[in-house]
Amino acid sequence: MxxxxxxxxxxxxxxxxxxxxxxxxxxxxxxxxxxxxxxxxxxxxxxxxxxxxxxxxxxxxxxxxxxxxxxxxxxxxxxxxxxxxxxxxxxxxxxxxxxxxxxxxxxxxxxxxxxxxxxxxxxxxxxxxxxxxxxxxxxxxxxxxxxSRLPGTIGTRRCTALKLAELSCTSPEMIADAPTPYWDALRRAARRVTWGGDCYAYGLLALGQVDVIAECTMKIWDWAALVPIIEGAGGRVTDWHGRTLHAQSDGTVLAVGDPAMLAGAVSLLNTGLPAR
Missing domain, CATH: 3.30.540.10 (Fructose-1,6-Bisphosphatase, subunit A, domain 1)
Structure with missing residues (x-):
């Protein structure tokens, strides 16, 4: 669904x-x-x-x-x-x-x-x-x-449990510059992680093919177009603290297809622990 x-x-x-x-x-x-x-x-x-x-x-x-x-x-x-x-x-x-x-x-x-x-x-x-x-x-x-002429229907996927989630990130090198050391906790909680994709991965999230994307070192031109697309497909886009993105944001971007996953992903990225 x-x-x-x-x-x-x-x-x-x-x-x-x-x-x-x-x-x-x-x-x-x-x-x-x-x-x-x-x-x-x-x-x-x-x-x-x-x-x-x-x-x-x-x-x-x-x-x-x-x-x-x-x-x-x-x-x-x-x-x-x-x-x-x-x-x-x-x-x-x-x-x-x-x-x-x-x-x-x-x-x-x-x-x-x-x-x-x-x-x-x-x-x-x-x-x-x-x-x-x-x-x-x-x-x-x-x-x-x-x-598109390719298959695909707009709508993010229902996925309330991170253990069932497909996680995506553009590159491991990006995570080396993360502001917290806990990205790997999110990786371990997810079902799978795939690397690569850049903005294309966010398009796949809007099609319900990917469930979570967590990246950092992002400039405003990297994320501004993604927000209306993902939110108009049913998902959420924030920084790693769950805050609305803005021009002075810290470069972290967290996108979830099912908003119910947001709190858990934020907790893992900031504490390494699941949300209570």
């Missing part, structure tokens, strides 16, 4: 115009990215040693151009080129290729992330996988949508 999500917040004003802009940007970014996939593209290392390619940079410029044309009064924050038009209550947050390591090694588990914040709160999010043709769209006041 799945949770389909029943958003309680008021619908987003001017929602269709905002969604049209976001989907146009995602369509254009996909056209930019596809020719570079498995093409032997040159990989550069940024100052933090994370990889970047011409596909990342060109896709972000393309997204920015479309948003600037359609919504010129909105701010834009992107991983590669920073913040433009600061001060607007609306800010688009972009990660042109979330999972560049997957992209440069030919794995179709990366995605383009496009989010809209209203007064700092994520109200619209898109995960777009340009190779498989999958797209997840979350928007305040509407259930999450999944657009």
């Amino acid at each position: 799945t949770h389909t999500g029943t958003p309680l917040a008021a619908a987003l004003p001017d929602a269709d115009r905002l969604l049209d802009a976001a989907t146009a940007a995602a369509d254009a970014a996909a056209c930019v990215i596809r020719p570079f996939f498995r093409s032997g593209v040159t990989v550069d290392d940024k100052s933090d040693q994370s990889p970047v390619t011409v596909a990342d940079r060109t896709a972000e410029r393309t997204i920015r151009a479309i948003l600037a044309e359609r919504l010129p009064d909105h701010a834009v924050l992107g991983e590669e080129f920073g913040l433009e038009r600061a001060g607007s209550r609306h800010c688009w947050v972009i990660d042109p290729i979330d999972g560049t390591r997957a992209f440069v090694t030919g794995r179709p588990t990366f995605g383009t992330l496009i989010a809209l914040l209203e007064n700092g709160v994520p109200v619209l999010g898109i995960i777009d996988q340009p190779i498989t043709g999958e797209r997840w769209i979350g928007m305040r006041g509407r259930p999450t949508r999944y657009e």
Whole structure:
């Protein structure tokens, strides 16, 4: 059985115009990215040693151009080129290729992330996988949508016991920088752990294929688009303390498909012990 999500917040004003802009940007970014996939593209290392390619940079410029044309009064924050038009209550947050390591090694588990914040709160999010043709769209006041030729139905899975849960995390190296030493307690409590996936794993959580994701060192462009998608599918996204994510969050992200698992996962991540 799945949770389909029943958003309680008021619908987003001017929602269709905002969604049209976001989907146009995602369509254009996909056209930019596809020719570079498995093409032997040159990989550069940024100052933090994370990889970047011409596909990342060109896709972000393309997204920015479309948003600037359609919504010129909105701010834009992107991983590669920073913040433009600061001060607007609306800010688009972009990660042109979330999972560049997957992209440069030919794995179709990366995605383009496009989010809209209203007064700092994520109200619209898109995960777009340009190779498989999958797209997840979350928007305040509407259930999450999944657009694809592949099998899949939106709705997180009912899974109240962590011992039955499928746990996912992008990489063991990420956990080496965790703010607490207890991630392994969550791993031991779960049924299984799988590594890899980046934003794609969050899309799978919204489809009821994954139950829990716990990661850290996440920037706002890594998680902003995920919040409306997962919550619109019936799940929850918080930091490791169970708090709402915001621009000054500590970089930890905890996503659960069944909200009943949240307290137990938070307890394990902070104390190493199950919730009482």
